[in-house]
Amino acid sequence: MKHNRIGIIWLLIALVSALFAIPxxxxxxxxxxxxxxxxxxxxxxxxxxxxxxxxxxxxxxxxPLFILDKSNNPIPWLVKEFTVxxxxxxxxxxxxxxxxxxxGKPLTSEDVKFTYEYLLKYKKSRFTTPAALVKSIQTPDxxxxxxxxxxxxxxFFIQPLADLPILPxxxxxxxxxPDNFNNSLGSxxxxxxxxxxxxxxxLKANPQYFxxxxxxxxxxxxxIAEANAMFTAxxxxxxxxISRRVQPELVKEFESNPSIKVERGxxxxxxxxxxxxxxFPMSDQKFRQAISLAxxxxxxxDTVLLxxxxxxxxxxxxxxxxxxxxxxxHKTDVEQAKSILEQAGYKDTxxxxxxxxxxxxxxxxxxxxxxxxxxxxxxxxxxxxxxxxxxxxxxxxxxxxxxVISLVWPEYDVTKGRNYDMTMFGWSTTMQLFxxxxxxxxxxxxxxxxGTNIGGFKSAEFDKLAExxxxxxEPEKRQQIINQMQEQVAKDYPIVPLYYAEEIGAYNPxxxxxxxxxxxxxxxxxxxxxxxxEKAAVTTEQPAATxxxxxxxxxxxxxxxVSTEAQANxxxxxxxxxxxxxxxxxxxxxxxxxxYLLSRRKTKSEQ
Amino acid sequence: xxxxxxxxxxxxIFVIFIMLTLNFLLPRLMPGSPLAYIAGEDIMLMTxxxxxxxxxxHGLNKSLLEQYVIYLGNMATMDFGYSYQxxxxxTELISERLPWTLLLTGLNLVISTLLGVIFGTISAxxxxxxxxxxxLTIFMFLSAMPxxxxxxxxxxxxxxxxxxxxxxGAQTAWSNLTGLDRVTDIAHHLVLPLVTLVLITVxxxxxxxxxxxxxxxxxxxxxxxxxxxxxxxxxxxxxxxRNALLPVATVFMLSLGNIFGxxxxxxxxxxxxxxxxxxxxxxxxxxxxxxxxAFLIITLSVVIANFLAxxxxxxxxxxxxxxxx
Numbered sequence: 036m037k038h039n040r041i042g043i044i045w046l047l048i049a050l051v052s053a054l055f056a057i058p059x060x061x062x063x064x065x066x067x068x069x070x071x072x073x074x075x076x077x078x079x080x081x082x083x084x085x086x087x088x089x090x091x092x093x094x095x096x097x098x099p100l101f102i103l104d105k106s107n108n109p110i111p112w113l114v115k116e117f118t119v120x121x122x123x124x125x126x127x128x129x130x131x132x133x134x135x136x137x138x139g140k141p142l143t144s145e146d147v148k149f150t151y152e153y154l155l156k157y158k159k160s161r162f163t164t165p166a167a168l169v170k171s172i173q174t175p176d177x178x179x180x181x182x183x184x185x186x187x188x189x190x191f192f193i194q195p196l197a198d199l200p201i202l203p204x205x206x207x208x209x210x211x212x213p214d215n216f217n218n219s220l221g222s223x224x225x226x227x228x229x230x231x232x233x234x235x236x237x238l239k240a241n242p243q244y245f246x247x248x249x250x251x252x253x254x255x256x257x258x259i260a261e262a263n264a265m266f267t268a269x270x271x272x273x274x275x276x277i278s279r280r281v282q283p284e285l286v287k288e289f290e291s292n293p294s295i296k297v298e299r300g301x302x303x304x305x306x307x308x309x310x311x312x313x314x315f316p317m318s319d320q321k322f323r324q325a326i327s328l329a330x331x332x333x334x335x336x337d338t339v340l341l342x343x344x345x346x347x348x349x350x351x352x353x354x355x356x357x358x359x360x361x362x363x364x365h366k367t368d369v370e371q372a373k374s375i376l377e378q379a380g381y382k383d384t385x386x387x388x389x390x391x392x393x394x395x396x397x398x399x400x401x402x403x404x405x406x407x408x409x410x411x412x413x414x415x416x417x418x419x420x421x422x423x424x425x426x427x428x429x430x431x432x433x434x435x436x437x438x439v440i441s442l443v444w445p446e447y448d449v450t451k452g453r454n455y456d457m458t459m460f461g462w463s464t465t466m467q468l469f470x471x472x473x474x475x476x477x478x479x480x481x482x483x484x485x486g487t488n489i490g491g492f493k494s495a496e497f498d499k500l501a502e503x504x505x506x507x508x509e510p511e512k513r514q515q516i517i518n519q520m521q522e523q524v525a526k527d528y529p530i531v532p533l534y535y536a537e538e539i540g541a542y543n544p545x546x547x548x549x550x551x552x553x554x555x556x557x558x559x560x561x562x563x564x565x566x567x568x569e570k571a572a573v574t575t576e577q578p579a580a581t582x583x584x585x586x587x588x589x590x591x592x593x594x595x596x597v598s599t600e601a602q603a604n605x606x607x608x609x610x611x612x613x614x615x616x617x618x619x620x621x622x623x624x625x626x627x628x629x630x631y632l633l634s635r636r637k638t639k640s641e642q
Numbered sequence: 643x644x645x646x647x648x649x650x651x652x653x654x655i656f657v658i659f660i661m662l663t664l665n666f667l668l669p670r671l672m673p674g675s676p677l678a679y680i681a682g683e684d685i686m687l688m689t690x691x692x693x694x695x696x697x698x699x700h701g702l703n704k705s706l707l708e709q710y711v712i713y714l715g716n717m718a719t720m721d722f723g724y725s726y727q728x729x730x731x732x733t734e735l736i737s738e739r740l741p742w743t744l745l746l747t748g749l750n751l752v753i754s755t756l757l758g759v760i761f762g763t764i765s766a767x768x769x770x771x772x773x774x775x776x777x778l779t780i781f782m783f784l785s786a787m788p789x790x791x792x793x794x795x796x797x798x799x800x801x802x803x804x805x806x807x808x809x810x811g812a813q814t815a816w817s818n819l820t821g822l823d824r825v826t827d828i829a830h831h832l833v834l835p836l837v838t839l840v841l842i843t844v845x846x847x848x849x850x851x852x853x854x855x856x857x858x859x860x861x862x863x864x865x866x867x868x869x870x871x872x873x874x875x876x877x878x879x880x881x882x883x884r885n886a887l888l889p890v891a892t893v894f895m896l897s898l899g900n901i902f903g904x905x906x907x908x909x910x911x912x913x914x915x916x917x918x919x920x921x922x923x924x925x926x927x928x929x930x931x932x933x934x935x936a937f938l939i940i941t942l943s944v945v946i947a948n949f950l951a952x953x954x955x956x957x958x959x960x961x962x963x964x965x966x967x
Contacts, residue, residue, distance in 0.1 A: 076729060084727075086683045160684035160692065215729060232730070232738065233915055234815045259810045260923065263794060264913045268809040271802040437674025437928065446677065446693060447685045487686065 064252035067547045069559070070265045070277040074233050074258050077217035080200050081159055086463065087556070088278040092256070094561045095238060097200030097221035100128060100147065100180075101192055102561055104573055105553045107356075107468055109192035113142070113201065113222075115178075123187030123508055126196075130178040134222055134245045136203045142222050144174035149204035151182075151195075157213045165195035187508050190469050224249045224565055233258055247566035250549055254564070269295065269541060276542035276550070278559045283341040289541045296548070299343065301355035302538035303467035303555030306411065307347060308402070308418065308531040309443070309460040311453050313491040316392060321379040323528035328372035329421045332365055336534050339413050343539060347532025350521025351473060355554060358470035360518040363525045365532075372425045383426055390426040398427060403442060403458040406433040411459040414533060429457065444489050449481045453491060460489070460530075464555045467535075470517045474501040477520075477529055492529035647953070654949050661941045666713050669925070669933045670706065676928040677702075680726045700726065713934070722935040727927045732935045736917065740902070740939075742812045743909070743916035746832065747901045750839040755894055757840065758847025762890075763883055765848070766855030778852075785845035793838040793911035800834060807834050810913035835912040839905055843897070850893050855886040888959055892951055899947030903940035 075089040076082045078096050083089035094102075101109045111117060117128040134142040154166045168188050173181040184191065203220060210216045219227040224244045229237035236256040240249045257274070259265045266285060268274040270292055281289060281297065289295045308330070310317040317323060332346035348354055350363040380393030392398055404415045415431040422429050443458050445451040466472050478485035478501050479493035500523060504516045524530075538557035542550060550558040551570060562573060678685045680696055688696075697703040701712065716723060722732035761777055768774040784792075801809045808814070813828050858864065859882055867877050897904070906918030913919075917936055924932035 074728070082729075084682055158692070160681075160687040164687055229816060229818075231815050232728070232735075234811065237816045255816050257811065257816075259913045260919070261810075261910055261913050264797070264810045264911065267797055267802045271805055271809060273801075273809050435672075435674070437672070437678075440678070441673045441675065446675065447688070448690060448693070450690075 065250065065547065066253040066255060067251045067275045068255045068257065068273070070259050070268060070274040070279070071256055072258070072260055072262075072265070072279055075236075077230070078219045078227060078236070079213075079216070079221075080162060080202070081157070081213040081216065086161075086465065088559050091278075091556075091559050091561065092236070093200055094223065095225040095254070095564055096219050096223045096227055097202070098134075098223050099197055099200050101197035103193065103197050103468075103553070105551055105562060107193075107554055109197040110573065112197075113147075124184045126180075126182045126184070126191070128180045128182070130180065131245055132178060135243050136205075136222050137220050137226050137241055137243075138203075139243075140203070140205055141177070142201070142203070143177035144180045145177070146201055146204045147180045148172040148174050149208065150199070150202045153202065153207060153213075154199070157211075159213075162195060162199045165191075166199060168195070189508060189510075189513060190471060193468060224561075225254060228253075244566075246569045249564055249566055251547060251564065269543070272543065274543075275546035276540070276558070280536070280557065281539040281541050283343040283536075283539070286341070286343060286539060294543055294545060295541050296544045297539060297541050298550060298552050298558050299537050299539040300552045300557075301345065301353065301554050302536050302557070303353055303356075303464040304461055305347070305351065305353070305466065305535055306414070306459065306461045306533050307351075308533060309458045310490050310492075310529060311455050311457065312493070312529055313453065314456060316381070316398065317456060317490075319379065320527060321375055322381065323531075325372040325375045325379075325381075325425060326422060326427070327528050327531045328366060328368050328375070329425045330365075330418055330531055330533070331367040331421070332531075332533050335414050335417060338417070339410050340534060340536055343537040344534045345537070347534050348521070349525035349528075349532060351476065351524055351530070351532055352470060352517075352521055353467045353535050353555075356467055356470070358514065358517050360521040362518070363521045369421075369424060376425060376427075381426070388426065389423075389428045400427065400429040400456045402429050402431050403439045403455050404431060404433045405436040405439050405459070407436055408459075410536070411461075415459050449486065449488055449491065453489065462487075467555060471504060473517065473520050473524065474504065477501075477524060477527075490529050492527070494523065494527050494529075497523045497527065646956075650949065650952055654945055657945055658942070661945070662714065662717060662938070663710075665934055665937045665941065666710055669928065669930050670709075672928065674928055675702075676700075676726050676930060679927040679929065717934075717938065722938075723931040725924075725929055725932050727924075727929045728932070732931055735920065735932065736935060736939065739915055739917045739920045742914060743902060743905060743918060745828075746835055746839065746908070746914065746916060747905050749832070749836055750843060750905075751894070751897055751901060753836070754840045754844040755847050755890070755897075758844050759851050759883075759887070759890060761844075762848045762851025763855055763878070763886070765852045766859060766886075767878060767882075769856060769859070777848075781845045781848050784841050785849075787842070789838060789842045789907045790911050792841060793835070793908055796834050796838055797911070807831070812915050831914075835905070835908050835914050838911075839908050842908075843904075846897075847890060847893055850889050851886060854889045855882060858882045858886045861885075891958055892955065895947050895951035895954065898950070899944035901947075902943045903936070 071088050071092075073084060075084045075092055078089075078093050080093055080097065083093050098113050100112060100114045102112045104110050111128075113130055113134060114128045115131045117126065119126055130142070130144060130147070136142055151166050151169055151172055154163045168184055168191065169182050170185045171183045173183075175181070200221065200223075203222070206218055206220055207213070207216075210218075222245075224241050224246070225238040226241050227236065228239045229235075235258060236254075238254040238256065240252050242248050259268065259274075262279060262282075265274065265277050265279055266281070269277050270289070272294060280302070286297060286299075289297050308326070310323050310326075312318050312323075327349070336342065336344045336346050345354060347365065348359065348363055349365050350360055352359045354361075376390060381390040381398075382393075383389060384391050384395055390398065402415050402419065404411050406412070412431070412433050419429050419431050439458060440447075442454045443460065444453070462476075466476070472487075474484050475487045476485075477488055477492055477494070477497050479488070479495075479498050481488055481491065484501060497520065500516055500520045504513060504520070507513050507516060538552075538555065540550070540552070540558035542548075542558065549563060549567060549570065551560065551562040552558055553560040553562060562570060565573075677693060677696060680700065681688060681693070685693070694703065701709065704712075722736070724730070725732055725735055728735060761781070765774045765777045797809055801807045808831050812831050813819075813824070814831075817827070819827050864877060864881055867881055872881075903918055903921065905914075905916060906922055908914065909916040909919040910922055917939070920932065921936040921940070923929075924936060
């Protein structure tokens with residue numbers, strides 16, 4: 036009886052193991068699994084959800100006229116050659132011959148004209164605003180597009196030209212509700228083969244792609260919202276690459292995994308301490324300066340980001356971009372901070388170790404932090420400690436992200452006021468791609484130019500520079516003004532830029548090793564997915580789009596992307612060994628315990 | 643009995659009404675607006691008029707009272723509406739997610755109840771002996787473990803380390819498997835979340851069964867049976883276990899109420915496409931219609947399960963029936 040029972044248990048274990056044994060599938064073609072964090076709906080320019088990776092996926096199915104290369108310079112894509120008139124108002128572009136839509140129909144200048152006009156009719160803010168810069172489009176023949184602009188636009192190559200995917204006229208011309216039109220037929224390197232809501236996308240290589248068939252035959256894109264599940268799946272080989280940025284604390288672990296390669300480089304997302312410049316004492320430039328002097332951004336990079344980042348430049352612009360003004364440097368000086376506060380009248384009148392306002396009132400400041408961002412919370416806590424040493428009390432209050440937004444930026448409209456003292460905030464990559472965005476961030480005209488001036492900051496000097504920049508076309512002159520703007524921001528302290536976290540990507544090189552690191556974006560970008568030949572052409576042919584306008588030059592030396600070869604690491608093996616031993620021990624204890632209980636029962640019943 | 647039933651029904655209708663109202667108010671009382679999720683990344687570039695147009699289109703600029711009246715009307719006609727973020731009818735969204743949750747929680751309910759009853763009986767029968775103490779220790783240990791932690795440990799060992807099971811999802815959807823292959827694939831994906839859920843929930847049944855069985859074993863009729871020389875097996879299963887099952891039935895009915903929403907954490911850890919995760923995502927994105935529909939299903943199931951328990955209990959235990967009837 037006893038033997039029977041144990042035999043049955045073993046048989047069951049064997050059966051279950053046999054059932055779940057992973058079949059070793061031999062694949063003739065290259066299939067790569069890319070994990071993304073959320074559903075991006077049907078992948079066309081009206082329906083995708085996020086700028087990253089949603090728009091990147093859209094760009095695998097569609098093509099814009101230009102694209103950004105790895106250093107974010109615009110280079111021609113659908114366009115073969117182009118000229119810009121001397122006054123910067125006319126762009127003449129010749130398309131490549133024989134570009135086909137994925138249903139075999141030719142892509143012509145008519146499609147380009149259609150797309151730009153369609154976007155004005157059915158608005159999609161991201162594309163419509165820049166597309167509206169075009170006054171008229173002529174198409175003298177199927178491959179020629181002539182765009183006339185109302186006024187010269189220095190960033191026209193980046194947006195809309197290198198941002199706006201072209202739609203097929205023969206499919207979209209009858210569509211009147213584009214927000215709910217689920218069609219993803221484009222001209223891009225991949226064709227959408229299958230999509231299951233909330234579960235996955237399946238893309239297959241477009242054999243007729245005008246820039247050559249991609250190296251990857253099938254791209255499977257599972258949707259995994261949970262960060263840990265995604266990282267574990269990559270480590271266990273169930274995913275080949277992930278769109279989620281690798282957390283700094285995981286970098287070492289990934290680097291020690293022989294089947295994973297880590298690729299990292301500058302990230303353009305900016306984290307900063309934002310002041311509400313409309314509220315006292317944050318409205319006092321001296322007060323803001325003192326806070327800034329108490330902060331040490333390099334320490335935050337070293338401790339919070341474990342070194343995987345660049346410290347904030349007080350002029351906002353990332354040091355790895357060509358617009359960066361090297362003369363603008365952050366200064367940390369606690370003693371100076373104290374003396375500035377002292378001189379400005381912030382004194383400790385009641386001897387409790389904390390300064391009061393010049394009118395004697397107690398200062399009770401709160402820093403709002405989004406609770407889903409551990410790095411921000413940790414940084415805010417460290418900053419609170421620093422500020423305390425200069426005699427200012429600041430509480431850190433983590434809150435649900437939506438709540439923070441509703442207090443800092445009600446309805447995403449800076450004219451609707453603000454209800455906070457300070458907040459830990461961040462801007463995404465695109466803000467660094469256009470240096471002219473400094474105007475949106477700091478111009479005092481909240482209803483107009485200062486559309487993202489969430490602190491309500493006002494500076495007549497800055498506004499003057501902004502007007503100058505708007506009126507200037509010549510690249511060198513523009514750069515001079517942008518340098519001055521950075522100096523002005525560094526002098527006024529509307530924000531204290533803390534750091535730019537590095538973009539860290541990880542992938543399985545055995546499955547695919549053709550990833551291209553794009554500054555500020557990482558390895559999930561269109562260049563990573565095109566044919567090797569095209570990749571080589573793009574990375575060697577430099578620069579492409581250099582018209583009479585500002586085009587970012589090559590990145591500075593600090594922009595070097597660091598590739599870390601994964602290597603077998605003794606430490607990780609020890610870690611794996613321990614887990615295995617513990618698990619085996621647990622199983623032995625459970626089996627032995629079970630056997631003991633069974634045998635005892637048997638003996639008792641026999642008695 | 644009729645008076646009892648009428649009373650109960652009135653009581654539950656009142657509860658459902660309160661619940662519907664809370665269901666409407668709670669998401670709207672949370673700070674933040676669904677606007678950003680409806681508009682997507684465009685929100686930052688939109689003009690005030692464009693934003694107003696979106697609010698208008700979704701009826702979000704109406705007064706709270708107006709919205710409430712519309713909401714009640716929709717709920718009464720089972721019209722759950724359209725998801726702001728996913729841009730699809732909610733009935734469709736839920737009908738895709740529900741089967742996965744039911745598979746997971748349904749199996750869990752059956753397995754954890756069976757295991758709980760078996761081990762609870764063994765434990766009580768061997769009260770104070772080594773096997774009882776060991777079982778009690780194991781179950782106490784399990785009950786103290788947070789479900790996400792246990793889930794992550796199992797993933798780390800069985801999925802990541804040994805590669806025996808998949809880490810995410812309910813099936814390898816893109817492989818287009820059919821027939822037995824698909825069943826195996828689904829079972830393969832189900833093992834880890836199910837084991838985690840069983841380990842977490844089995845304790846309640848075990849504890850209830852053990853306690854109830856101990857009470858029964860102290861009753862006079864058990865002593866009488868022993869005195870009469872009835873076989874131990876007979877006493878254990880026929881006399882004691884049957885009577886001890888009554889409180890377990892209550893636990894079962896209450897767990898039945900959790901069948902639609904009881905696995906949110908597990909579904910999140912294992913990226914399992916169930917209704918719990920749907921609700922979690924909807925809360926994060928202020929997707930009011932989805933939150934309303936998901937909460938409605940979950941709360942209704944709890945209320946109905948309670949109602950069933952109320953009705954069934956007098957039938958299972960005639961003593962209670964007499965007192966109420």
